[in-house]
Amino acid sequence: MKRLLAALSLTICALAQAQPYPARPVRIVVPFPPGGPTDIVARLMSQKMAEGLKQPVVVENRAGAGGVLGTEFVAKAPADGYTLLMGTIGGLAVSMSLLPDRGYDTLRDFASISQAVNVTSILVTHPSVPVKSVQELVALARVHPGKLNYGSSGSGTVTHLAGELLKLMGRVNIVHVPYKGGALALTAIISGEVDLTYENSLIIVPHIKSGKVRALGVTGAQRSKLLPDLPSIAEALPGYGASGWYGLVAPAATPKDVLARLNAEAVRALRSPDVAEKLSGQGAEPAPGSPGEFAAFIRAEIEKWSKVVKAANMKAG
DSSP, rough: HHHHHHHHHHHHHHHHHHHHHHOOEEEEEHHHHHTSSHHHHHHHHHHHHHHHHHHHHHEEEEOOOGHHHHHHHHTSSSSSSSSEEEEEEEIIIIIIOOOOOOOHHHHHHEEEEEEEEEOOOOEEEEETTTSSSSHHHHHHHHSSSSTOOEESSSSSHHHHHHHHHHHHHHTTOEEEEESSSSSHHHHHHTSSSSSSSEEEEEHHHHHHHHSEEEEEEESSSSOSSSSSSSGGGGGTTTOOOOOOOEEEEETTTHHHHHHHHHHHHHHHHSSSHHHHHHHHHHHHHEOOOOOHHHHHHHHHHHHHHHHHHHHHTOOOE
């Protein structure tokens, strides 16, 4: 009887392996709580990807440690194409130099599928700060080193990185004031508690239009569609770029044919007009590409931000 059961088990396993991918639901792990921008992007993509995969694509939120817990969970998951990660600049790139005890190595433990989106932020000042452009800000900061400050959503976050990159490239001394989340940093700039901050374009545009804050530039290499007349910071500091981004990755040993299938469905989802329109409404620009392109992009981001982390002596908060 034992031999019969063993043979039956092997037969079932063989049949399961012989089934074309995907044979059951796929999950996308979001390493943050529900309702945030990463979660929104994942859910928009999952709905469209499910149509092509002919299987449910469910989003599972595994928040904690600024995205590190969910990222580590996927790094150690079975490499079968059924557990994916909506990774971020923080978890996949910045953590490599900022968090030595993170429990995973991006380049060793993940296989790229496709970048999903770029998320541009806007550098804003309180109206009391006597500058109207990035050039004027840099000039003022050079005349008064250490007098200006900028708020971020926390040490090691994209807004912190954006501020430190501005300091390095502009050769200025502006004091960093970390807050526990973007909501507190937003309140601080509106109240005048801090002089500067970086905020998601979708969130900050209403406050710009109401005059509560003054916009100086966008963090992306290109101007924002939401404020096409606003220059990019790179127009004043050539080479500057500090956009956030998200993208799909899988455990490293995932079969190449499975990665190719997932890439095809992710790209199709991101290029569909309805998804692209909804993403743009969230302040995110679709950025679909091949697994190789995303892998090269991640490598470049790790190298770029490791230099900023080291030069600025950044510490995780």
